[in-house]
Amino acid sequence: MHLQEVPSKSEIIAAHQRIRNFVHFTPVLTSQKLNKLFGVKMFFKAENLQKGGSFKIRGATNAILLNKESLKNGVATHSSGNHAQALALAAKNQGLTAHIVMPENAPKVKVQAVEGYGAHITFCQPTLEARETTLKNIVNKTGAMFILPYNSYDIIAGQATMMKELVEEIDKLDAAFIPIGGGGLISGSILSAEYFSPNTTVIGAEPEQADDAYQSLKAGSFIPSKNPDTIADGLKTSLGDLTYPIIMKGVNDIITVSEQEIVDAMKLIFTYLKQVIEPSAAVPLAALIKEKANFQKKKVGLVLCGGNVDLEKLPF
Amino acid sequence: MHLQEVPSKSEIIAAHQRIRNFVHFTPVLTSQKLNKLFGVKMFFKAENLQKGGSFKIRGATNAILLNKESLKNGVATHSSGNHAQALALAAKNQGLTAHIVMPENAPKVKVQAVEGYGAHITFCQPTLEARETTLKNIVNKTGAMFILPYNSYDIIAGQATMMKELVEEIDKLDAAFIPIGGGGLISGSILSAEYFSPNTTVIGAEPEQADDAYQSLKAGSFIPSKNPDTIADGLKTSLGDLTYPIIMKGVNDIITVSEQEIVDAMKLIFTYLKQVIEPSAAVPLAALIKEKANFQKKKVGLVLCGGNVDLEKLPF
Structure with missing residues (x-):
């Protein structure tokens, strides 16, 4: 990564230090059954157990603490x-x-x-x-100050702490599958992989029906989603002008998945990890299942990015 | 406890040592929101994350290892x-x-x-x-040798390791709410509380529609459930002749809860703990909510006894 101005290694370390009293160091979950089913050693970072029910508290807290004097x-x-x-x-x-x-x-x-x-x-x-x-x-x-949801370096540095924790806890991770909405989480993950675990490749996971990052990667220029419509409601957003270049430069690949593949993966996570997640959090597993031939016996991280789901509208 | 023959402190310690390579030391989960809602400091022992999806692997493993030569x-x-x-x-x-x-x-x-x-x-x-x-x-x-589900001291000593872990991890627990089916888990919990944390009272939690332990405690003699019918399918069983006396002597109280109270508590656990549980695992929280006035600011343990639920038949 040689983009100008993106959060540096020391800025991400500082962000982690800054927010740590206000966010959970979330656990990494495993399931022998899931590993056996797909032949991959999977490590699920449980951000569904994060404060506020998703990784978003990391970036929001960092942005607030960095700007506290103006707030x-x-x-x-x-x-x-x-x-x-x-x-x-x-x-x-x-x-x-x-x-x-x-x-x-x-x-x-x-x-x-x-x-x-x-x-x-x-x-x-x-x-x-x-x-x-x-x-x-x-x-x-x-x-009041407008705090952006993803297209801000303060936010990206905050979200980067998720991947920093994951690669510091799980040694020699071969790859990490990260969902892509506005791109804050995967931008931060790309930076943290480069700084803290350079042999870990980062793979984006996106719904077919909200595939602006995939289309942009293929075309070599930014193509926003048109009328995105997916059960993974957290991933409908298109990339921003700060997240787009980090992703295009740093992502190893982007895998898209169908609505049915998302629902199937969601059910596997409820069944074997016993975790309540929102549909967006199933997208990385759906993508890994599709690509499993390339990851046999590899150590792969996946983010359960959130758990805020309407229990009365579960798709099973 | 001065009953003859019940598992001793050293037998439970030995059981824990014996099974520890084959079971998970399950995490204890907390939710600030749930604590705030009810004014109680709650510690949920996540046996839904146990191998096989419930605490039952503890007793089964102990029984097998103790009898391995005959098997x-x-x-x-x-x-x-x-x-x-x-x-x-x-x-x-x-x-x-x-x-x-x-x-x-x-x-x-x-x-x-x-x-x-x-x-x-x-x-x-x-x-x-x-x-x-x-x-x-x-x-x-x-x-083959018949391995009983609950009415056996080998099983009770195995299930007792759950409470041993809980009171060793959470200091000065005031009380623990334990679901009652056949009584293996609560019998073991009563013994472990007495041996490892004598100031922790044990409170049974039972569906109104399968309330043999409650009826037996009231009557002072064993009254089995007649046609028990509850969403908490793991708790339909009546007590056995080994679990009954341990419970009658050692339990502090037994609280019964309605079907609606079980479903409401189950939904709270999905919503705030983000844990997939079976209905039986919601019975302790339902009972604590009913009794919350007596536990304000107290430290209370609750067992999420299992997570094996049919996702297509969730009651919400």
């Missing part, structure tokens, strides 16, 4: 997903106000979670335009 | 539940043949799990009589 009027974002919960919790941990713009059709369970962390919620029409306008009004009115 | 013709049992999987796996780990009698209407997922451990399955009519007759024929024909 006396609080933080703000628009999100219907894990970033909303993560920012609300990270703000609460630092005694800051969080303003969250959510679409009026956001799942009740997610609204309640954000409320539970004491955030101020403003509902808006469920369009990107309405979300951005509403957020802008709130930022103007309150002076 | 050259293998082991046998009848079970449609976790004991079948546990015995099949424990036998496989020692290179022994397991013969499992299962009712022909046993869930396919459980049959496949037992087959996956290489056990010989014999199907029979779904009545206790047919199960016992079929098992007797197999034992006569093969010379």
Whole structure:
């Protein structure tokens, strides 16, 4: 990696030190049955057990702590997903106000979670335009700082701590399968692999129905998703201008998977790891299963990126 | 405890030493949100992550290792539940043949799990009589030894290692809520609490619709369940003549819970602990919620006794 300005090794080490009192060092889970079924030695980093139910608290906490002096009027974002919960919790941990713009059709369970962390919620029409306008009004009115969900080096450095923990715990990992939404997690993972475990290749995992990173890699230029529609709701977002170049330069390959492959992998994780995960967190296993011939007897890391799923809408 | 013949402190220590290479030292999970919701400091022993998906591997392994010289013709049992999987796996780990009698209407997922451990399955009519007759024929024909599911001191000493681990990891536990089916787990837990943490009280948790232990405690004599019918399928069994006296003498209280309370607690565990559990494993939390006024700010252990649930029949 020789991109200018991307988080350095020492910045990621500093981020890890900075956030460690506010996030879990999540466990790495294994299943002899899953290993036997597919002939791969799998190591699942259980970010579904992370505070706020996903890895997103890592980046949100790092961004808040790095900018704390400018945040006396609080933080703000628009999100219907894990970033909303993560920012609300990270703000609460630092005694800051969080303003969250959510679409009026956001799942009740997610609204309640954000409320539970004491955030101020403003509902808006469920369009990107309405979300951005509403957020802008709130930022103007309150002076809160907009904390981006993924397209920010502060966020990327925070998410990078996941992979740092994984490769420090599991020696000689051959590869890691990382889901791709906006690209914050995989950008951070690419950097941490390069700095802390250069022999670990990073492979992206993406739904076929939200495959902007795959299409961009094939074309050699940025192609955003058009009307992405997948059960893996956390992965609908397209890459940003900071995550895109890190991924294009650093990813070893990107594997896309069908909706059925995602559901099948999700069921395997519920059955053998006994972990409650959201569909996005099954995408890396679905991709590895598809590529298993290339990873026989290899040590492969996979991220269970989140566990915030509507239990009344499980796909099985 | 001054009952004759029950497993001694040194026998439980020896059992733990004996089985430790064949079972997981399972993690203890916590949730700040659950603690806040109910005002109790809860410590969940995650036996759903145990080998075979439940605590039952502890007793089965202890029974096999204690009797290994007499087992050259293998082991046998009848079970449609976790004991079948546990015995099949424990036998496989020692290179022994397991013969499992299962009712022909046993869930396919459980049959496949037992087959996956290489056990010989014999199907029979779904009545206790047919199960016992079929098992007797197999034992006569093969010379395999019948390994009981709970009413045996070898099994009780094995299950006791769960509570030994819990109280050794969590200092000064005020109480532990333990589910009651046949009584093997709670009998072992009562003994381990007395030997290793005498200030920890043991409280039984039972479905209202399979409340033989509660009825027996009230009446002062053994009253088996009549037609028990509960979603907590692992807890339908009535106590045995070895588990009954240990429980009556050692339990501090027995709390019964409704079917709805079990489902509600199960959903809380999926939501906040992100753990896949079977309904039986939600019974201790359901009981604690009912009794929460008596445990404010106390440190309370709860056992997630198993995770073998039919994902297509989740009650939410």
